[in-house]
Amino acid sequence: MAAGNEVQHSTPVYLGALLDDGEGATVTLAAGETRLVVHRAVLVAGSPVFAAMFRHDTAESRGGLVDVADVDGPVLRELLAYLYTLRAPQLASLAPRLLVAADKYGVASLKAQCEQQLAAGLTVDNAAATAVLAVRHCCPGLRQTAVSYVKGHTHRVMATQGWADAVRTRPEDVVELSRMLAETPPESSPGPSAATQPPSGAAARHTPPPPDDAAVSRLRSLSQQERGKRLIEAARQGAAEQLRELLAAGADVAAREEEVWWGGSRTALHLAARGGHVAAASCLVGAGAEVDARTSLGQRTPLHLAAQWGHTGVVRLLVGTSADPNARDRWGQTPLHRAAEEGHAETAAELLQAGADRRARDGGGRTPLDVARKNRKRELVYMLTQR
Numbered sequence: 001m002a003a004g005n006e007v008q009h010s011t012p013v014y015l016g017a018l019l020d021d022g023e024g025a026t027v028t029l030a031a032g033e034t035r036l037v038v039h040r041a042v043l044v045a046g047s048p049v050f051a052a053m054f055r056h057d058t059a060e061s062r063g064g065l066v067d068v069a070d071v072d073g074p075v076l077r078e079l080l081a082y083l084y085t086l087r088a089p090q091l092a093s094l095a096p097r098l099l100v101a102a103d104k105y106g107v108a109s110l111k112a113q114c115e116q117q118l119a120a121g122l123t124v125d126n127a128a129a130t131a132v133l134a135v136r137h138c139c140p141g142l143r144q145t146a147v148s149y150v151k152g153h154t155h156r157v158m159a160t161q162g163w164a165d166a167v168r169t170r171p172e173d174v175v176e177l178s179r180m181l182a183e184t185p186p187e188s189s190p191g192p193s194a195a196t197q198p199p200s201g202a203a204a205r206h207t208p209p210p211p212d213d214a215a216v217s218r219l220r221s222l223s224q225q226e227r228g229k230r231l232i233e234a235a236r237q238g239a240a241e242q243l244r245e246l247l248a249a250g251a252d253v254a255a256r257e258e259e260v261w262w263g264g265s266r267t268a269l270h271l272a273a274r275g276g277h278v279a280a281a282s283c284l285v286g287a288g289a290e291v292d293a294r295t296s297l298g299q300r301t302p303l304h305l306a307a308q309w310g311h312t313g314v315v316r317l318l319v320g321t322s323a324d325p326n327a328r329d330r331w332g333q334t335p336l337h338r339a340a341e342e343g344h345a346e347t348a349a350e351l352l353q354a355g356a357d358r359r360a361r362d363g364g365g366r367t368p369l370d371v372a373r374k375n376r377k378r379e380l381v382y383m384l385t386q387r
Contacts, residue, residue, distance in 0.1 A: 027064050029080070034073030038080055040064075046083035047105040049345045053382050069378045070343075071101045082110045095121075096133055103137045103310075104379075106346055115142040122149045124156045128163040132173045138276045138309055140238070147180045154181065183233075212245060219249035228255030235268035235284065238277030243268075243284065253287045256296075264297025273302035273318065276311035281318070291323040299330040307335035307351060310344035319354035326356060332363035340368035340384065343377035348384070358384050 027043060029036045043050035053066070068076055075097045081087075082102075086109070099114035101107075118130050119142050127150050134143035150157050157163055167174050219227060231251040234242040247253060256265040269289040272280040281302070285291060292301050303323045306314040315335070319325055326334050336356040339348040348368070352358065361367055372380035 027066060029066050029068050029076060031068045031071050031073050031076040034076060036076060036080060042080075042083050047107055049105045049379050052345060052349055053379060067378060069376050070104070072097070075101050079105065079107070079110070082107065096129070099133065099139070100137060104343065111137075111139070115139050118142055119145045122146060124153055125160050125162055127153065127157050128160060128166045128177075131177050132166045132170050135173045135176050136170065138311065140275075143180075147177065150177075151181055215245045216248045219246055219251075222249075224250070224252065227251035231255050231268050232257045232271060235271040235277070235280055236275060238272065238275055238280045240277070240279040240283045243280055243287075247283070247287045253284060253289045254293075264295055266295045267293045267302070269293060269302045270295060270300075270305055273306040273311065273314050274309055276306070276309060276314055278311075278313040278317055281314050285317065285321050291318055291321050292327055297330075299328075301327045301329075301335070303327060303335045304329055304333075304338055307344065307347050308338040308342055310339070310342060310347050312344075312347045312350050315347050315350045315354075319350070325351050325354045326360060328362075332361070334360050334362075334368070336360065336368045337362055337366075337371055340372040340377060340380045341375055343372070343375065343380055345377075345379040345383055348380055352383070 027038050027040045029038060040054055044054055045051075071079070075094055078094055078098055079101050095114045095117045099111055099118070102111035102114060115134070118133070122130060122145070127146055131143065131146035131150055133139070134146050166177075219230075222230075227246055227249060228251060231243065231246045231253070232255060234246060254267060256267055257271065258265050267289065269281060269284045269291070270293065272284060291303070294301060298304075301323065303315065303318045303325065304327065306318060325336070328334060334356060336348060336351045336358065337360070339351060348356075358368055362371075366374075367384075369381065369384040372384055
C-alpha cells in the first residue's frame with residue numbers, strides 16, 4: 001500500500017518534469033514571446049480542441065507549431081502544467097484569465113477549479129468583473145455566487161471602477177447581470193462546487209421522476225399568464241423539475257418573454273439554450289417546444305443562441321431533434337457563423353457534423369471562415385479550412 005501511494009504521489013511530479021525537460025515532445029505552442037515544447041498525446045488527451053486540431057492533416061499537425069491566440073505566456077504555462085499533472089496550479093491573480101483559457105480549450109475540471117478560486121476571493125472591487133466573466137463563460141455556480149454577492153453590496157459595487165469597466169466593455173453581459181440582480185435575493189447561494197458539474201452523462205440520461213401531484217395541483221390554480229411567466233423563469237434558471245411540473249399543470253410551452261431591454265421576445269427554449277441548460281432544453285423539446293422558433297428582434301433560433309455561447313450539449317440536443325443547422329437570422333448568419341465569431345471550436349465541430357454549411361454567406365457576404373479570421377479565432381480557422 002505504501003509503495004502504491006508513493007507511485008500515486010510521484011506520478012504528477014514526474015509528468016510535470018516532462019513538461020520542463022521536453023524529452024520526446026513534438027509540438028511547440030507559441031503565445032507571444034513564450035515558446036513551450038510539449039507532447040502531442042498530452043494535448044489530445046486533455047483538450048477536445050487540441051484533439052480536433054491534430055485529428056486532421058493540417059499545417060499545425062504536420063509542422064508541429066501552434067500559435068495560441070488570446071492566451072499570454074504565464075497563463076499558457078499554467079494550463080499546460082494542469083494538462084500534464086491534473087494538479088491545481090497556483091491560480092491567484094491568474095484565475096480569471098486561466099478560466100477563459102480552460103473554457104476555450106474545453107478543460108472543464110480546470111475551469112471548475114478556477115470558478116471555486118474566484119468565488120472564494122470575491123470582493124467589492126472584483127465582484128462586477130467576476131460576475132460578468134461568469135455570465136460570458138457560462139459558469140452557473142460562480143454566476144449565482146457573484147450575483148448574490150453583488151446584490152448584497154449593490155451600491156458599493158456599482159461605485160467601483162470594475163463596474164464602470166464592465167459597462168463600457170461588456171454592455172450586453174451587464175444587461176443580463178442587471179436582470180439577475182433584480183431577481184436574485186441578497187443571501188448567499190451555493191458555491192460552484194456542486195453547480196458547476198456539467199449537465200450530461202449518466203445523471204442527465206436517467207429517467208426523471210414524475211411531477212409532484214401536489215405541486216401540479218397548486219400550479220393549476222394559477223392563471224395561464226402566471227404559469228407562462230414561471231415557465232420562462234424556470235427555463236432561464238435551468239430548473240427542469242419545475243418545468244415538468246408547470247407543463248403538467250398546463251403551462252404553454254410556446255410562452256414568450258417580452259424583452260424590456262431590447263424590445264423583442266423569446267421562448268423558454270431560447271432561454272434554456274442560451275444558458276446551456278441541457279436537461280431543461282430536453283424537457284421543453286419533449287413537451288413540443290418549437291426547435292426552430294425565432295426571437296422577434298433578431299430572428300435567431302435556440303440553436304443560434306446555444307452556438308453563440310458555446311453550449312455544445314444543447315447544440316447536440318437540438319440538432320438531434322431536427323433543428324436546422326443552417327437557419328438564418330436577421331443578418332443572414334447561421335449558428336456556425338455565431339460559433340465562429342465567438343471561437344467555440346467544439347460547438348462548431350458539432351454543427352459541421354450535423355450538416356452546417358461552412359460556405360454559407362451572411363448578409364455582408366462573409367462565410368464562417370471569414371468571421372473566424374476577422375476575430376482571430378485560430379482554432380476555428382484550422383477547423384473550417386479542413387476538408
